[in-house]
Amino acid sequence: MIELKKINKVYDDGFQALKDIDLTFEEGKINVLIGPSGCGKTTTMKLLNRLTEHTDGQILIDGKDIKEINPIELRRRMGYVIQSIGLFPHMTIYDNVATVPKLLKWEKQKIKQRVEELLNMVSLPPETYMKRYPSELSGGQQQRIGVIRALAAEPSTILMDEPFSALDPISREQLQDELVRLQKEIKKTIVFVTHDMDEAIKIADQIILMKDGHVVQKGSPQELLSNPANDFVKEFIGEERLGNNQSLPPLNKLIVKDYPSIPSTLSVEEAVNKMVSNHVAGLPVVDAEGAYLGVISLYKALDHKKASLVDLVDNTVMTVQETTDSNELLSKISGEKSIIPLLSEENKLIGVVDNKKLLEALHQIYKSKSGVA
The missing domain is CATH 3.10.580.10 (CBS-domain)
Structure with missing residues (x-):
């Protein structure tokens, strides 16, 4: 479990990106951070693996303050998937996926088994794809590799920063479906940043809607659709989505x-x-x-x-x-x-x-x- 308690983030120029944030990212669930540009969603994610440090407050992972964890060790314990994918172009797909297990000095046979298992998990046959290079794959295939690379060392938490936003609509929808399907198998704690409300509604177990460094509303997609907290939430969700919402009882x-x-x-x-x-x-x-x-x-x-x-x-x-x-x-x-x-x-x-x-x-x-x- 990841808990943020009274978190503030103030940059050197005096800009306060986060203001008194209290959050729990639900274990084994897809937690989606969403909001307009500059709302603090990406900053919140980067605090979790200490790519940026919070000014005050406390972040706990399984009850332990992350400031007591070495940043390198912390990052190796978390998968990280970004919009630009970030595959190493000079390395084969096998070596890309095996990057962190190699750093952790896993045995070669264990690494090979893990890479093959992950490629099969996303329907990319190992015998076909292991020796290829990123340039030989489509954008959607590359992003699948980015996702399984983040899973390679079996982290309990996966951070995903707008991972599908650069893809064409068809590939994006396929990857969203793939993520929901995968999550049923892997049950990781996923923190997912997006600016797309349709994406959030489709994949999230918990949506955290932010504005100006504050959490405006959090809850399941149905909770936000059924009971938007204020006019900002209504406007961000959109009248069309609210109008189509069918409010069945729990x-x-x-x-x-x-x-x-x-x-x-x-x-x-x-x-x-x-x-x-x-x-x-x-x-x-x-x-x-x-x-x-x-x-x-x-x-x-x-x-x-x-x-x-x-x-x-x-x-x-x-x-x-x-x-x-x-x-x-x-x-x-x-x-x-x-x-x-x-x-x-x-x-x-x-x-x-x-x-x-x-x-x-x-x-x-x-x-x-x-x-x-």
């Missing part, structure tokens, strides 16, 4: 937590009986530890009574996590006819989305937008 208000489930040890006939007694056409199936396996359909079970229950489980049914934003659910739910299980980060079944409550919430949104009483 996901925990749309969940049935005591929904019945079927142990995987039951027979198909027992499963059918349970679904019939509960008047449902499908139920989640869990193992002995309560881990979610999938959904069993009444119709499929009736058609295959002699099969094993586990063989009939459908594990392709859409699920949502505890951390899923309820409005994000809308973008995924189109055409979904089955129940939608809610899972914990440990893949344990918590409950299911209550389709009736969801439908009622959507009706209320429609009425409010159309002026229907």
Whole structure:
């Protein structure tokens, strides 16, 4: 966890870039710093790896003051991705990605395995790309290398300073999708600077909106869209985005937590009986530890009574996590006819989305937008 307490930054010429900043960058989340030019977002990021020093206040990483950490050691513990990518043009892709592990004196075989693993992670086959040079790659491919180079030494924190802003719109969108996908695997603490509100809404777990060295508002994208703190926030977000915002209740208000489930040890006939007694056409199936396996359909079970229950489980049914934003659910739910299980980060079944409550919430949104009483 990274905490900023009463941080001020005053430059030698007397300009105060940051004013009494209190912030927590959420661990394992994408934290986006955003605001107009000169608001202090990049300065805030550079304080974290001591590329610039704060004037007063305290910055803690996992409870330790960063002024007690050697700046070189601190930077090696953090990945850093910048707009201009910064790949070394005279070095191969392999050597670029391996830069920090080599400085940390990792064994050669460990470095090779790590480079190959990272290249595969971003769909750049090692056998094709390891021996190439940056000039032989497209802009989007180079930025992918910039991202995995920052991940190479397995840092807990990644700093990203407008990393995609120089790319064309298609490459930029692809990299945003890639980052969101990657984060689900790596779960790093990411501090991401951008001036693009659409980018922030798309990728952020927490948005920190700044103006004139102050934090004006912080929260999830949905919190800012639903409850902008003042006129500046409304103006920065934009009327179009606010107008398109669909304010569903929080996901925990749309969940049935005591929904019945079927142990995987039951027979198909027992499963059918349970679904019939509960008047449902499908139920989640869990193992002995309560881990979610999938959904069993009444119709499929009736058609295959002699099969094993586990063989009939459908594990392709859409699920949502505890951390899923309820409005994000809308973008995924189109055409979904089955129940939608809610899972914990440990893949344990918590409950299911209550389709009736969801439908009622959507009706209320429609009425409010159309002026229907």
